[in-house]
Amino acid sequence: MKVYLIAGELSGDKLGASLMQGLKALHEGPLEFHGVGGPLMETEGLQSQFPMEELSVMGIAEVLPKYFQLKRRIKECAEAAHALNPDVMITIDSPDFCLRVAKLVKAAGEIRTVHYVAPSVWAWRPGRANKMAKHIDQVLALLPFEPPYMEAAGMRCDFVGHPVVSEPVATTDDAHAFRAAHGLSDAPLALILPGSRKSEVSRLLPIFVPAMEALQQARPDLRFVLPTTGPVVEMVKEQVAGIANPPVILDPTGQDIEVFAEEKRAAFKAADVALAASGTVSLELAASETPMVIAYDVSPISRMIFKRMLKIDTVTLANLITDTRIIPEHLTEDCTVDNIVPSVLSVLEKPEAQLQIVRSTMEKLGRGGEDPGLRAAKAVLDGLK
Structure with a gap:
């Protein structure tokens, strides 16, 4: 065949x-x-x-x-x-x-x-x-x-x-081991996920980096982890280099694919909140029961066209699948530091509201x-x- x-x-x-x-x-x-x-x-x-x-x-x-x-x-x-x-x-x-x-x-x-x-x-x-x-x-x-x-x-x-329901999920022990390996101890931890495509990362990191700096000012104890991909890793390292307390960057370069995947899963489990680009990654976060805020932007031309054609009021899959709007999202012109930072802080303080939603999402997807x-x-x- x-x-x-x-x-x-x-x-x-x-x-x-x-x-x-x-x-x-x-x-x-x-x-x-x-x-x-x-x-x-x-x-x-x-x-x-x-x-x-x-x-x-x-x-x-x-x-x-x-x-x-x-x-x-x-x-x-x-x-x-x-x-x-x-x-x-x-x-x-x-x-x-x-x-x-x-x-x-x-x-x-x-x-x-x-x-x-x-x-x-x-x-x-x-x-x-x-x-x-x-x-x-x-x-x-x-x-x-x-x-x-x-x-x-x-x-x-x-x-x-959806394949996310059958993928391995890290354990609490894995999360503790990840924190220990990166010197994170019990600090509150935010996962930063600006996407995997160069076009996404180049558009979102200039928003996510100042958001990280503002979050550090509001919560000096907050630490960041930023998993990345081979095609964008140098771009990511360059843009986050100036942050006072830079994120732990998970770099797949030279690593075994499965070893890197295990470390990334452990990071998802260890995180207290995630700031993520819109897309499939929101389901990976749901699978690990990581509370999240979704943010996304495109070019001004794409923005104008998509807004005219969009037929729904949320693009976050967990919101759509459960017919709720619990997971906050900031899209196009609303994808700003001033909007993102309060949402991340709110979810960090009260993560419980999302737990039922993400569990229901996984059930409906076939877990x-x-x-x-x-x-x-x-x-x-x-x-x-």
């Missing part, structure tokens, strides 16, 4: 690796993996056509300078998939890139196409479901309320659960059930019958 996969960012790389593991466990006979992915997918046997980081771009203004390069990569992926003629092509998240590849592939033949992670048509651009139905046969949804949107457009859609990667693999194989 030949499978062509595309993932465009770290969260997609995780999904792809878990799906590949599921396919290995369920499929009898040889399996070939081709396409584009990151280090986790490469560990499972994929040799990426080009570095996945080339696709990790978000925001209209951020995409424009790389438009022609991305367009060339879209064509390259479609041609590679067509030449391979796989049993199935699975595109993972990154819809602006992946769905364009799927469109070209469908135009050239009858390869079965599966898109993993339903585009958030419930949030904005609802017409995307009808457009993608022309070249996507099946959707694998992470959120329990998504299948009806996809099915109404004519696609098969399987809710497979305690079958591994989402295995469920996704079952759905893919069932669709091939």
